[in-house]
Amino acid sequence: MTDNGRNPYTLGCFGAPGSYSDAAMRRHFNDVGRVMYYDHFEDLVRAVASGERTYGVLPVENSSTGGIAEVYDLVWRYECRLVGEEYIRVQHQLLGLKEAALSDIEEVYSHPQGFAQCYDFLRKHPEWRLHTYFSTAQSAGEVAAKRSKTAAAIAGEQAAELYGLKILVPDIAANKTNYTRFIIISAADCAAVRKDKLTVVVITEHVPGALYHVLGHFFHRHMNMTHLESRPIPGRPFEYSFHIDVTGSLDEVGTAEAVEELKRHCKYLKILGNYPSAKGGMVT
Numbered sequence: 001m002t003d004n005g006r007n008p009y010t011l012g013c014f015g016a017p018g019s020y021s022d023a024a025m026r027r028h029f030n031d032v033g034r035v036m037y038y039d040h041f042e043d044l045v046r047a048v049a050s051g052e053r054t055y056g057v058l059p060v061e062n063s064s065t066g067g068i069a070e071v072y073d074l075v076w077r078y079e080c081r082l083v084g085e086e087y088i089r090v091q092h093q094l095l096g097l098k099e100a101a102l103s104d105i106e107e108v109y110s111h112p113q114g115f116a117q118c119y120d121f122l123r124k125h126p127e128w129r130l131h132t133y134f135s136t137a138q139s140a141g142e143v144a145a146k147r148s149k150t151a152a153a154i155a156g157e158q159a160a161e162l163y164g165l166k167i168l169v170p171d172i173a174a175n176k177t178n179y180t181r182f183i184i185i186s187a188a189d190c191a192a193v194r195k196d197k198l199t200v201v202v203i204t205e206h207v208p209g210a211l212y213h214v215l216g217h218f219f220h221r222h223m224n225m226t227h228l229e230s231r232p233i234p235g236r237p238f239e240y241s242f243h244i245d246v247t248g249s250l251d252e253v254g255t256a257e258a259v260e261e262l263k264r265h266c267k268y269l270k271i272l273g274n275y276p277s278a279k280g281g282m283v284t
Ligand SMILES: O=C(O)C(=O)Cc1ccccc1
Pocket: 014, 015, 018, 019, 020, 021, 022, 059, 090, 111, 113, 114, 134, 135, 136, 137, 180
């Protein structure tokens, strides 16, 4: 747990109490007293970029469905910094009213990520109407508010408790080792002492081997790449920016040199953050 050295601070979190983002925030911060929840990723990222909120917490990639493209694009576009990360084991449950049975269900609410991660389960019930909703927790809240036995939500156990729902079917994600990586963003660089993960965005020349050479710099400095996401560049059809996560601290000469060499080598390089990694990730 850390507060990245800045106190007092305000928090922005995706979703609502009981969302997976909320769980990530509670794991990361000691004091979650001054939190505001956001329905949309963009509103949260904008609030952090403008300094309205000191930190923001939102999901960025999932071990079953991959990167959440919108989040990569927003963090770059609004020039936010990554100052931390958390991995949360995501165990989805089908939730309904206490008096509901599985056979009553006609419609299901969830965040698009919830639907995508439970695709196999949902395929067994093609008759259900699926409503995408703001977050998993708000989906649970909506089912509770509707007071309808025919409505269910895909959300976590925490949401079931908070919104007074019961678990109709437990553990419905297709992938039983379903983890989501959440990022902690800020308008300012990370103030932590131990920084061992680096996120950069690069744009290379459109020539053979360009990405190979970028990765070569990391290889020669023994920097382990943990994620690579390519994103289309608006206005330049079929050209891409690469969002790269690697191990390394800019306080170490080798890492700092690798980044300087890359800057010379690439058309564009931006450091999105150097921050403490969350211990290998796969912690529940
Ligand atoms: O809706 C939530 O609870 C979120 O935090 C987004 C999300 C949804 C499903 C899996 C991981 C994150």
